[in-house]
Amino acid sequence: MAAATASLNAAHLASLAAPRHYEDNPATRDTPWIKWMILTLSLLFFAGFLLLPLATVFVEAFKKGWDVYLAAISEDDALSAIRLTLIAALIAVPMNLVFGISAAWAIAKFEFRGKQLLITLIDLPFSVSPVVAGLIYVLLFGAQSWVGPWLIEHDLKIMFAVPGIVLATIFVTFPFIARELIPLMQAQGKDEEEAAIVLGASGLQTFWHVTLPNIKWGLLYGVILCNARAMGEFGAVSVVSGHIRGVTNTMPLQIEILYNEYQFAAAFAVASLLALLALVTLVLKTYIEWQAARSARDSQQG
Amino acid sequence: MSPPRHKPFRVLPGFNLTLGYTLLYLSLLVLIPLSAVFIKTATGGWDHFWLTVTSPRVLASFRLSFGMSLLAAAINSVFGLLLTWSLVRYRFPGRKIVDALIDLPFALPTAVAGIALTAIYAPKGWIGSLATAYGIRIAFTPWGVLLALIFIGLPFVVRTVQPVLEDLEVELEEAAASLGAPRWETFRRVTFPALLPALLTGFALAFARAVGEYGSVIFIAGNIPMVSEITPLMIITKLEQYDYTGATGIAAVMLLLSFILLFIINGLQVWSTRRIGRTV
Amino acid sequence: MSIQVQNIRKQFGSFTALNDVSLDFPTGELVALLGPSGCGKTTLLRIIAGLEQADSGNVILEGNDASSTSVRDRQVGFVFQHYALFRHMTVFDNIAFGLRVKPRAERPSENVIRKKVTDLLKLVQLDWLADRFPSQLSGGQRQRIALARALAVEPRVLLLDEPFGALDTKVRKELRRWLRRLHDELHITSIFVTHDQEEALEVADRVVLMNHGEVEQLGSPEEVWGAPKTPFVYSFLGAVNLFHGRSAPGEVQVGEQSLEHAGDALPAGTEVIAFARPHELDIDTDLSQPNGIRARITRIRAFGLTAHIELERNGPNDSVQHNEVELTLDRLVALQLRAGLEVRLVPSNLKVFQNPSPSTLSADHYIASGI
Numbered sequence A: 001m002a003a004a005t006a007s008l009n010a011a012h013l014a015s016l017a018a019p020r021h022y023e024d025n026p027a028t029r030d031t032p033w034i035k036w037m038i039l040t041l042s043l044l045f046f047a048g049f050l051l052l053p054l055a056t057v058f059v060e061a062f063k064k065g066w067d068v069y070l071a072a073i074s075e076d077d078a079l080s081a082i083r084l085t086l087i088a089a090l091i092a093v094p095m096n097l098v099f100g101i102s103a104a105w106a107i108a109k110f111e112f113r114g115k116q117l118l119i120t121l122i123d124l125p126f127s128v129s130p131v132v133a134g135l136i137y138v139l140l141f142g143a144q145s146w147v148g149p150w151l152i153e154h155d156l157k158i159m160f161a162v163p164g165i166v167l168a169t170i171f172v173t174f175p176f177i178a179r180e181l182i183p184l185m186q187a188q189g190k191d192e193e194e195a196a197i198v199l200g201a202s203g204l205q206t207f208w209h210v211t212l213p214n215i216k217w218g219l220l221y222g223v224i225l226c227n228a229r230a231m232g233e234f235g236a237v238s239v240v241s242g243h244i245r246g247v248t249n250t251m252p253l254q255i256e257i258l259y260n261e262y263q264f265a266a267a268f269a270v271a272s273l274l275a276l277l278a279l280v281t282l283v284l285k286t287y288i289e290w291q292a293a294r295s296a297r298d299s300q301q302g
Numbered sequence B: 001m002s003p004p005r006h007k008p009f010r011v012l013p014g015f016n017l018t019l020g021y022t023l024l025y026l027s028l029l030v031l032i033p034l035s036a037v038f039i040k041t042a043t044g045g046w047d048h049f050w051l052t053v054t055s056p057r058v059l060a061s062f063r064l065s066f067g068m069s070l071l072a073a074a075i076n077s078v079f080g081l082l083l084t085w086s087l088v089r090y091r092f093p094g095r096k097i098v099d100a101l102i103d104l105p106f107a108l109p110t111a112v113a114g115i116a117l118t119a120i121y122a123p124k125g126w127i128g129s130l131a132t133a134y135g136i137r138i139a140f141t142p143w144g145v146l147l148a149l150i151f152i153g154l155p156f157v158v159r160t161v162q163p164v165l166e167d168l169e170v171e172l173e174e175a176a177a178s179l180g181a182p183r184w185e186t187f188r189r190v191t192f193p194a195l196l197p198a199l200l201t202g203f204a205l206a207f208a209r210a211v212g213e214y215g216s217v218i219f220i221a222g223n224i225p226m227v228s229e230i231t232p233l234m235i236i237t238k239l240e241q242y243d244y245t246g247a248t249g250i251a252a253v254m255l256l257l258s259f260i261l262l263f264i265i266n267g268l269q270v271w272s273t274r275r276i277g278r279t280v
Numbered sequence C: 001m002s003i004q005v006q007n008i009r010k011q012f013g014s015f016t017a018l019n020d021v022s023l024d025f026p027t028g029e030l031v032a033l034l035g036p037s038g039c040g041k042t043t044l045l046r047i048i049a050g051l052e053q054a055d056s057g058n059v060i061l062e063g064n065d066a067s068s069t070s071v072r073d074r075q076v077g078f079v080f081q082h083y084a085l086f087r088h089m090t091v092f093d094n095i096a097f098g099l100r101v102k103p104r105a106e107r108p109s110e111n112v113i114r115k116k117v118t119d120l121l122k123l124v125q126l127d128w129l130a131d132r133f134p135s136q137l138s139g140g141q142r143q144r145i146a147l148a149r150a151l152a153v154e155p156r157v158l159l160l161d162e163p164f165g166a167l168d169t170k171v172r173k174e175l176r177r178w179l180r181r182l183h184d185e186l187h188i189t190s191i192f193v194t195h196d197q198e199e200a201l202e203v204a205d206r207v208v209l210m211n212h213g214e215v216e217q218l219g220s221p222e223e224v225w226g227a228p229k230t231p232f233v234y235s236f237l238g239a240v241n242l243f244h245g246r247s248a249p250g251e252v253q254v255g256e257q258s259l260e261h262a263g264d265a266l267p268a269g270t271e272v273i274a275f276a277r278p279h280e281l282d283i284d285t286d287l288s289q290p291n292g293i294r295a296r297i298t299r300i301r302a303f304g305l306t307a308h309i310e311l312e313r314n315g316p317n318d319s320v321q322h323n324e325v326e327l328t329l330d331r332l333v334a335l336q337l338r339a340g341l342e343v344r345l346v347p348s349n350l351k352v353f354q355n356p357s358p359s360t361l362s363a364d365h366y367i368a369s370g371i
Helices: A010-017 A032-061 A065-074 A076-109 A115-127 A130-140 A148-153 A162-173 A176-188 A191-199 A203-232 A235-241 A253-261 A264-298 B015-044 B044-053 B056-089 B093-100 B111-121 B124-135 B142-167 B169-180 B184-212 B215-221 B231-240 B243-274 C043-048 C089-099 C110-123 C139-152 C169-188 C197-203 C222-225 C233-237 C329-335
Strands: C002-010 C014-026 C028-035 C056-061 C076-079 C158-163 C187-193 C206-211 C214-219 C239-246 C251-254 C257-260 C271-276 C281-284 C293-301 C306-314 C320-328 C342-347 C350-354
Touching: A010 A253, A010 A264, A010 B142, A032 A264, A032 B056, A032 B111, A032 B142, A032 B215, A032 C139, A065 A076, A076 A115, A076 A162, A076 A176, A076 A203, A076 A264, A076 B015, A076 C239, A115 A176, A115 B015, A115 B124, A115 B243, A115 C169, A130 A162, A130 A235, A130 B015, A130 B231, A162 A203, A162 B015, A176 A203, A191 A203, A191 C076, A191 C320, A203 A253, A203 A264, A235 B231, A235 C271, A235 C306, A253 A264, A253 B111, A253 B215, A264 B093, A264 B111, A264 B184, B015 B243, B044 B056, B044 B243, B044 C139, B056 B093, B056 B142, B056 B184, B056 B231, B056 C197, B056 C329, B111 B124, B111 B142, B111 B215, B142 B184, B142 B215, B169 B184, B169 C139, B184 B243, B215 C169, B231 B243, C002 C043, C002 C239, C014 C043, C014 C056, C014 C214, C014 C251, C028 C043, C028 C197, C043 C076, C076 C139, C110 C139, C139 C158, C158 C271, C169 C197, C206 C222, C206 C281, C214 C222, C214 C233, C214 C350, C233 C271, C239 C257, C239 C320, C251 C271, C257 C293, C281 C320, C320 C329, C320 C342
Parallel strands: C028 C187, C028 C206, C076 C158, C158 C187
Antiparallel strands: C002 C014, C002 C056, C206 C214, C239 C251, C239 C271, C251 C257, C271 C350, C281 C342, C293 C306, C293 C342, C306 C320
């Protein structure tokens, strides 16, 4: 499946590195009134649909002043929600990182039957509704499931507990890193790795000294997007969490509870933290794109 | 002469390890859990499944989810194309910031987007109060659902079309101009056909995402039965009633749709690769 | 170190890349594997390196069967076609890589590594580039760094895949001479793959000509150029005029006309191909003589030491055949040739082969391959 998320796209990087000047070329220049019409329409759309909600989060968060804001985000339930969100991301992201590297290595460096099917299957979680993603783990581990009675008997909690939240988070962020690395490593081929092997390097040495430096931007890119989604996931986590305050609430769930209790300022205060995370993610993402564009341009020189 | 060797030969190490781990991880976390949906649906029996998915409330949710998702994807295709055109073709102050913020719906947690949109469009919100003055209600109606789905789908269109437009050879338009074609004819006959596969892919991706979307919709929808209940909410409602087979029945329908969409999108890719020699 | 390959076969799906290839590469020689693309030369090189595995057959390094030795342990130096320099490492780190990844027990100290890399940089005459990144180098410089990197681990053999393929003509010529001198200094057994006959003939001690996965001829540049053993070698090396005909006593019949041919007699009536280099054809303006083939001059290029005469003649089925003759300028003046003149082509030397596949090569023609 194509760009189901943002990705380090070669064409985009090329245009970042060497922007074309369409407006200087009579063949690609639009007449001024067309240009202004398109610009106005698209920027109004952008402002209305993207900018306005973002601004609203911060305006609403500070509506009742700093004190309310600080109190809202330092309250016990909020803190425990922040902690749980961090834990879930801290487990899910490294798990998917190892998986992503492993899948990309197998797919990009070797030929085997069914490769295309495997790539499609890795993308599958992106096309599954988050609610369904939560549901599948309820079906597997819930009280009514085959293993449910056994889990209860041994006092193992998966559903409505941290393990379920982690599982759901892993599922919804599953493809992020793999799908970033696969096309990147495929495009880079295996010449450099073969050269390293001929020179006597072991598999790990080759990966560490040759492959990893070449994919570092793509890897970081995937990690950052994976992390943003892991910390922000709502639907899937909502199904498996059980909404136990201070215990199984992540930040997005905490926002829901506060909002439904009409504590709007508090809800937006917690939301503003996540919005900040989103902005940091976008800044890092843009920075990585520029770095990757630069190194792509550098390696094409000469 | 040594006998023919049948064991596949690989210069780089780690094939068995990485492929094995990939398949194991994929099976345990994705494939087996997903198949549980179909197994559970099957154990509930056909009659129960059919009764669930054809009950008026569920049917109304299908109509709402699919209808609004199609509409949102269509609106995003139009405005996404305009926005992409602006980003690629024009220089204007703040272009890089706009470009970076296009991905906001990917980065902003859906629950945050949901409460923000509600705050704007609720009867007491900035825009909602204006609309109410003219007797229009946005939040807590299907139109609220549409707004949230537009928000969530926009980057899919822009990010799919953008690299294709960036990669498009200027020479094509130069050639068309040198042959005397007016600007609009050049767009209609040269540029747009080259963008079409990407645009359709972006449409399909935005649609697929919208159908399954939950977090950003749930706050603004109002969740009025038969009016503004989306399909994912129906799954949660069934779960809360401990109707597991009912929930999985609806989930199975949604999964099936996802697979069909995935199939269509892959088909679009093949088509565009054949047509313009690159994937989007 | 000597290299032998024995009965190597390699199949990619239904495509036969190598069909029972056996070759001996003597110690210390620089050998070129020459052939058109798809002839299997790169596959053979990769099999010798251990980057590819033959379906059957053996690779013998210094008398020992290395067929099951992994590429890491074969101690071969391999220079990739596109160099495969590690793009994120400096030139210095690229060359040092092979030494730094040795097991701790065998790894030289950092001082020894520094000394060695510096020496290699001097050897390839690029010691001033140590801190640059590959992207900051020209193609020719990258090529030499790739070679230095391969030499750092003191390989027993050096294998180069199209070493000058990606370079422009001028750099290519310089690097060719440089590689030859380097080989004369080091005397390491080396094999390089090329599709460029000029490159192979100019640089190598020996040339292996390959086509369709088989070895056509092996010999010194003089041998393969002067005494081509097969029609393929004849037409692959240098420009050549081709005539299809039937063998007859003392001549080759081409349609209604005939070319004189003494020597190796094939049974009369055999379908043959006759080859003559442009300088092995003479032009006779006297049309009354019976021997030779009639043709019309279309263009005369009289610059340089010799003149090139382009001719056309009618072939079977209304086709037009092209030929080229090389004459001295004196001869050109003596004959008073001009475009449009009808003349006879008379070979001074003709090489005749039995036509291996009469159906595939139906038209006579001139093959211009540039030397």
